[in-house]
Amino acid sequence: MSNRYISEPMLEMYIFETTQNVEQLEKCILDNEKCSSYSKEAVNEIFRIMHTIKGSSAMMLFGNISSLAHQIEDLFYYIREQNPQFIDCSALSDLILEGIDFIKVELHKIKNGEEADGDCQELIGQIKQYLSHIRQGSQEELAQEKETGHKVQQYYIASGKLNITASGNYYKAVIYFEDGCEMENIRAYTVVHNLKEITEDIFFIPEDVIDKDDTVQIIREKGFIIYLNVDKPYEEIHEFFMQTIFLKALELEEVSQEEFNQLKRPKHKVVETSPIKVPKVEVIENKEAEHRETVSLSANQSIISVNVNKLDKLMDLVGEMVIAEAMVTQNPDLQGLSLDNFQKASRQLRKITSELQDMVMSIRMVPLSTTFHKMHRIVRDMSKKLGKEVNLKLIGEETEVDKNIIEQISDPLMHLVRNAIDHGLETTEVRQQLQKPKMGTVTLEAKNAGSDVLVIIKDDGKGINKKKLLETARENGLLTKSEDEMTDKEIYNLIFLPGFSTKEAVTEFSGRGVGMDVVIKNIEAVGGIVSVDSTEGIGTVVTIKIPLTLAIIDGMNIRVGSSRYTLPTTAIKQSFRPKQEEIITDPDENEMIMVRGQCYPIMRLHKYYGVRTAVTDFTEGILIMVEQDEKTICLFADELLGQQQVVVKSLPNYIKETKHITGLAGCTLLGDGSISLILDVGGLISNHG
């Protein structure tokens, strides 16, 4: 029981940390591959990350991940120590990326509560082979190598094969105390004190365990690290440590004498050089991550991870407060009174609440860079497989978008980038014939545009062949209009239809005609729009327009009878009071209005939603012209109440389950605490048509 109690939050932490580490690793490898050599920092970095993954996986009893990480660590240990000159960089990257993929799959299994049962023996074998390959390739002394190899294999307690009896062994022990045992620093000191009975040659991190209170925190997070030189065999030392009270986990390993001495002397440097000291807590992979090497530990700790549910709750509360504030400052009891001091104080209050609201909103905003950087990997894999040289250009990756939206657009972006490379770009030979630069370019750009974010995927490939597109559409019976009437935009949008593919051959990556259909569904789910533009021979541009946040929209409040509705301001084109003679009624009783020579259908909201209202004559109410997807409709309401930013809340689940109401996007709270329903313009239009 107590086991479960501990492992649940730990598992969560483990998954989180390892995912971060793996992402970091991937980025690191891809960066290095570009310059086709591994820098010393990169090797150290990979080594450290692998070490962390290995340690934490072993602790969580995920043997396969741990042993794979161990093997990769070995490899990089060798590279780090021996610095061999002849490394096949791309093969190395392939190997490590394969390893990363394996870990990712296993992590996914763990996340879903399945058994992490993948078999990595083959991969480990490959890595071993590679390691021996570079060993032979390098001109290092064989004897030294043997020693290294020998040592590396004896590395870790979890591997269970330990037997060293030579005197003067150097060990490194990391002790983790049980959560909530308190006074970790004193416990750590006791361990050191006991150790002094067997050996004098000890040093430990953090130092000054007793004197400084903050060491408790460090020990809790990173464990207590002891280096010792003692002439006892591994087992005995291990047993000694296992006697420690409240011990949760122990990592005991041998270190070389050089490492020991090196660590011992420049004590302050230990923090940077010790491979163990890396369990970083990083919430958001932002720019800082790029400068990870230089980021000190304290900077890392300034980021904390917060459950999104808590943020939602916080936002609800702030929304509540804004309403409460309005209820106080605009209280009807105050009417007619002149209260100077009260007015001053309430202005102050309003200022603070609005700042608070902005702040809460900004917490949810995350830069797009993580999503963008994931594309590097796709581009790399695809360019290798397809034999096309591709350069991925990222612009405006620092653009911030609501976290929920980021999650939604990651898959569509991947599809689009794949499409751009597979369908868009020509092969290298064709490009050369066409006198285009040999290397194809895919540009991924993000920028703010009002309350929207534009994400643009551009390639300089062959573009879309309109004729071919129309032909395929005709063959599949997807055309609903005569071809001559279709605008370019409409033609290009055909590619978003399900089951549409002009590609003759289906490849591993694309061409099945399912991708684009999914893309548009995902984007529309977050209220975004996708449009395609293309010039044959020059390239294709796909533009995704997504709202900055799902949580707040600019809305126009309208009233129909006693009900209030909110329309997204972006959809409104104009509002006006019609004259009777502009109204046209056709024989089917459909009402229309003529505005500037164009005829638009009218939808009476009170009729549509069955609301009782006194205003049924067009000349008494107001018409609001709304547009979505180039379709326009006029809504008839009693009056406009005014414009305001509203916090979008979804309708209660019970209602959603009972019935799907077309034309409603959600609801929101108005300043006076009453509820307004947010209209979904797209839904209204399609329903009317």
Place this chain on the structure above:
Amino acid sequence: MAENETQALFEQEEDTQKGKYLTFTLGSETYGIEIMYVTEIIGIQPITEVPELPEHVRGIINLRGKIIPVMDVRLRFKKQFREYNDRTCIVVVDMREISIGLIVDGVSEVLAIPDTEIVTPPDMSKNNNKYIKGIGKVGNEVKLILNCHKLLNDEEADSLLNI
């Protein structure tokens, strides 16, 4: 260890809630609802109508920033609608993550009715008693114990959809 304690506490809490019913009136009948489902009782509030919903779901209300649907139990039982007054209450129940307000004529009290005092309702040929889980006897009075799940899950609508 800690989990054990919370578990114990939880069980204890569940124990104290077991066998207790919040009773409310609808016309001349008294109904009971298991107290473990009830989160709070509030007075009648301005209700925002939502179009296209079944008649008994009156709309949504703003419960301190949380938006919950409200259901008129009278209409749910096909009784006649009665204008809301200051005795009218909304009983907020929480079931399987779903919060919903039940509009009732008035709330009476919390009663402990042991299981032995609850009998299964007589098997009527008409489908009327599907919302009633049991009939509790308290002194000379009879309380109709509601089946919350049935109340919320609209089987009629489902069956209609299936046709």
